[in-house]
Amino acid sequence: EAQVTQNPRYLITVTGKKLTVTCSQNMNHEYMSWYRQDPGLGLRQIYYSMNVEVTDKGDVPEGYKVSRKEKRNFPLILESPSPNQTSLYFCASSSRDLRNQPQHFGDGTRLSIL
């Protein structure tokens, strides 16, 4: 079954404590993205990756890092989380051509930073 798997699904943590949200896809997609969803703002792209070792900033990258060492994995790293990063996060993957395979989303990770 085609899947994008995020872990953890829920996390409550404190300001400044480094955390990593993992994302893995089994569709051999080239593209992967991270979004955050906030009420009234929709989904905003944090970072994206076009292939292994190729990443770039999206619209709201401040405070986040990513890496793409393997095609299937695209972890999101918060080195020093702050309360304004409390949000619902989604990982998505797609083929290089959206006409072939549009974005497929994970179930989301709800982060609360106290």
Added chain:
Amino acid sequence: AQSVTQPDIHITVSEGASLELRCNYSYGATPYLFWYVQSPGQGLQLLLKYFSGDTLVQGIKGFEAEFKRSQSSFNLRKPSVHWSDAAEYFCAVGAKTGGYQKVTFGTGTKLQVIP
């Protein structure tokens, strides 16, 4: 850069009534257009997509959308709404930015279905 506007934050319809959710986009060329649905506590599921050709596209769960270039719109419709359609709906536009096909989402429309 592309952008998407969903003017209705919240819509309430009666079960069995018809539904139309509005979406307007901004992009210089013909974009790729999508509608996604998000049920509470779930990720986003693709309802339908438009790339080219027939401007009326059919999706899953009985939804359809019509691309109108002259109005820069891609409204989502359903002839008869079911209670299970209560969810948040996102319109999105995909367009080439450099070598990358970037997808930009609207702010969403929350649909409430009443008996």
